[in-house]
Structures are given as structure tokens and as C-alpha cells.
């Protein structure tokens with residue numbers, strides 16, 4: 001196993017140890033390569049999972065749950081009003097405020113609704129994902145769009161300052177654009193690194209001048225474009241903050257676990 005895979009595995013183990021609830025009823029399981037180690041860590045706990053339902057965030061996630069011998073219930077099979085005890089997921093990049101970019105594997109829409117239905121959203125990643133600002137190392141924002149509106153959305157993204165947004169191709173060019181689990185397209189939109197709370201506190205405005213955006217502002221602007229199903233920026237309230245405000249679930253993780261290059265695990269908690 002490579003050092004990066006070991007880092008993901010170590011982070012998953014600590015995240016599950018710290019956040020997998022005793023007597024869990026509903027658990028969200030995200031998508032990607034890191035979440036595989038989360039499921040492995042859940043199995044390694046050796047707890048009785050017979051009464052627990054695992055909510056996938058897409059096809060890969062559902063197969064992962066089933067292959068582990070766990071019970072998968074898709075999001076539309078959750079009884080109305082049910083709050084998931086916890087949701088675990090990976091990320092493509094995480095900033096100092098625990099805002100995330102997700103969607104590198106094209107699963108961002110279901111990942112967002114699952115995270116927002118959970119009491120706690122926990123992010124698990126390796127050290128390459130931890131950066132001071134979003135779009136430092138990961139250069140594009142994945143955006144899920146209705147195919148018929150894709151070119152219109154591209155024009156609107158260019159007006160927001162994105163240079164050369166593209167429709168993500170499928171693995172085989174012959175098949176044309178990649179299709180998500182919803183049958184939608186993904187647009188990958190490059191923007192310059194985004195502002196975080198400390199930049200705003202230091203007087204930077206984040207109003208889009210020179211296309212330098214504050215995370216929440218850009219996320220909202222993209223979401224407002226007709227034809228956009230969801231944007232791969234996870235920001236705003238955490239689950240506990242949303243619940244204190246009388247709602248449920250937040251899209252910003254309450255904690256993020258990073259497997260570091262030296263084998264340790266670094267934990268960041270949302271402020």
C-alpha cells in the first residue's frame with residue numbers, strides 16, 4: 001500500500017473511532033477512494049450493524065456498502081424527518097475554515113443532500129487535501145448541471161471570472177461528456193484561490209473584484225445560475241450550527257481528519 005493510501009486509512013480509522021455512534025441507526029457513506037477505508041474501519045469496530053442503515057451518495061458508494069455486507073438505503077428511502085446520526089465523506093480540498101471542494105468523482109449532489117441530512121458531517125482525507133484556501137492545489141470547482149443548460153452555465157461562469165470552464169468528458173472520449181448518477185453533466189470551473197474568514201477580517205472584501213471570491217459568496221452566485229443542480233463547494237453552517245439555528249444538517253464538516261505524511265492523523269475542528 002502506498003504512503004498516501006496508508007494516510008487515508010489512518011485518518012479513516014481515527015475518524016470512525018471518534019465519531020461512529022454507539023447504536024448508530026442511520027449513517028451516511030460518501031464517495032471516492034478514501035471512503036473505502038471508512039467502511040473498512042466501521043467493519044473493524046466489530047459492532048452489531050444489523051439495525052443500522054447506511055445511506056449512499058451514489059452508485060459506487062451503494063456497491064461499497066453492499067459489498068461490505070451492510071444495509072444500503074438510498075436517500076429517497078429514508079423516512080421523512082429522519083436525521084442521520086453521522087455522515088462520513090472525503091474531499092478534494094479543505095481550507096482552514098473547513099470549507100470543502102467536492103465532486104472530483106462527480107458525486108457532489110447526493111453527497112451534499114446526505115451531509116445536510118446528518119447531525120454531524122465528518123470529512124476524511126489525506127494531507128494533500130489540506131490547504132490554506134480552496135483552489136490552491138485543486139484548481140477547479142465541480143458543478144453539476146442539466147445537460148441542456150450546460151453552455152449557458154459556462155457563459156455565466158465566465159461572467160463570474162472563471163477562465164475556460166469545461167464540460168468534464170467521460171473516461172472514453174467516444175462516449176462524450178461524463179454523466180452523473182442523476183444523468184447530468186459536470187462542469188469544472190477554474191477560479192483563483194478563494195478568500196477565507198481571516199482574509200475578510202483583514203479587510204479583503206471578497207466581492208468578486210478581479211474574480212477573487214469569498215467561499216460562501218461564490219458558492220451562492222454559482223447556485224443561482226439556472227441550470228445548476230448543485231455546486232461542489234461545501235460551506236456555511238455545520239450540522240450543530242444549523243440545529244442551533246432551528247434547522248437540520250449543515251454542509252460544512254464539524255471535523256476533518258487528515259492522514260499526514262509522517263503517519264500521524266491531524267484533526268481540525270470547525271470554529
Ligand SMILES: O=C[C@H](O)[C@H](O)[C@H](O)COP(=O)(O)O
Nearest residue numbers: 032033034090103105106107
Ligand atoms: O465526487 C467525489 C467526492 O466528492 C469525493 O469525496 C472526492 O472527490 C474525494 O475523493 P477521494 O477520496 O478519492 O480523494
